[in-house]
Amino acid sequence: MKAQELKKQSSVERILSAALEIFADSGFEGARIDEIAARAAVNKAMIYYHIGDKRALYARVLHDVFSDTATRLTQRVARAQTPVKKLKAYIRSMAATFEQHPLLPPILMREFASGGRNFPETVAEDMLRILDTVSSIVKQGHKKKVFIHVHPLVLHLMVVGTMTYIRSTRPVRQRLVDIAEKEVLLPESEDGSAPLADVEKLVLRAIKR
Amino acid sequence: MKAQELKKQSSVERILSAALEIFADSGFEGARIDEIAARAAVNKAMIYYHIGDKRALYARVLHDVFSDTATRLTQRVARAQTPVKKLKAYIRSMAATFEQHPLLPPILMREFASGGRNFPETVAEDMLRILDTVSSIVKQGHKKKVFIHVHPLVLHLMVVGTMTYIRSTRPVRQRLVDIAEKEVLLPESEDGSAPLADVEKLVLRAIKR
DNA sequence: GTTTAGTTTAACTAAATAGTTAAACCATAG
DNA sequence: CTATGGTTTAACTATTTAGTTAAACTAAAC
Incomplete structure (x- = not known):
């Protein structure tokens, strides 16, 4: 070059x-x-x-930042066999996206707070693809009596909401520590991954029969 | 006057x-x-x-907007007897706060995205009180073998994250409907309350033994 | 009716801001 | 070395923006 x-x-x-x-x-x-x-x-x-x-x-x-997020997620989920594995694939793919793009959570939060008025069209379409995938996982799991009935949107917002809040609230929580020594920070090396293991565990417990 | x-x-x-x-x-x-x-x-x-x-x-x-949020929550939780009832009281109090202040979710999200640099000190203190309350509920529940072990912060961020996302993403989701007829809107009369029942149910399932 | 204190206003200031432009610079081709 | 096209720059413009001020208005007290 x-x-x-x-x-x-x-x-x-x-x-x-x-x-x-x-x-x-x-x-x-x-x-x-x-x-x-x-x-x-x-x-x-x-x-x-x-x-x-x-x-x-x-x-x-x-x-x-959004590049290929939906594609990678849907491909990863497609490779998994069972509803539980698909759900884990979905959660891990979201976690990987945030791991790879740590500045995505604050951008998502602001855009959602603004009604997404600055979102390009492709991002909107990607969100639909992701929701379709979640919907498919949840419906298959319910059909096979592995999952309870849950609105896929609520589940998705729970996953994305929890992950982005864990990541985005860290500076605020650091400030709280300056006020009073409290358990508001998650272990440093884990703020990226271990809480996401918690999220996976909690979400699975929430919807598994 | x-x-x-x-x-x-x-x-x-x-x-x-x-x-x-x-x-x-x-x-x-x-x-x-x-x-x-x-x-x-x-x-x-x-x-x-x-x-x-x-x-x-x-x-x-x-x-x-934050006025009395923490106070009302801690009082409501204190009135409940069992850990499960305390957890429900906490979740319902958060829901009531957002019901009463529907513009709070976008403000919270932006502030978290900004590291809370515009938060008054009293808000930071209130957050600590709320986290203390959640920590107490989770620890009591675990001690009485009603709840699994869960980091109170993760639980709290799951509750607040899910609720604020449900509320704040509605305009974005409306836009998705304009792209493709999909199940991205929750029932209109329920966007305020019924999804919060879902949140309560899912959270209870997530941490109950 | 007059005075007073509080509320409201039009007009203003200084600074900030996104965006532009003509010129200088630089790497490459000939 | 010169010409060329692309990159970079300092200086600039027009508009926006937060904040201020002197004056007008208004309600109440006397």
């Missing part, structure tokens, strides 16, 4: 990385283009030159 | 109500003082005169 292309790619990657962090931290409206440029160590005109305006930048960031 | 005081109170109430809606919809940074004033049908200088700057307004709104 030409040095010039590498140079461009480096700039674009730094811009996207900085944008993701700042959109996650401040939301679309609260994010400042100058701040993104400063964090990417580029002149802000480069953002407009390489990517586009603020909204185009945001859409690009969301696209990158 | 004097007519002048009534007039003032009316203005202040309209300002606070408009501010709550707009802070819920756009967050602290995304909210516009001119928009809040327009919605309250007041000149924006009145906001500064009666309440203060943007941050003071936000703190006031949060204070009003």
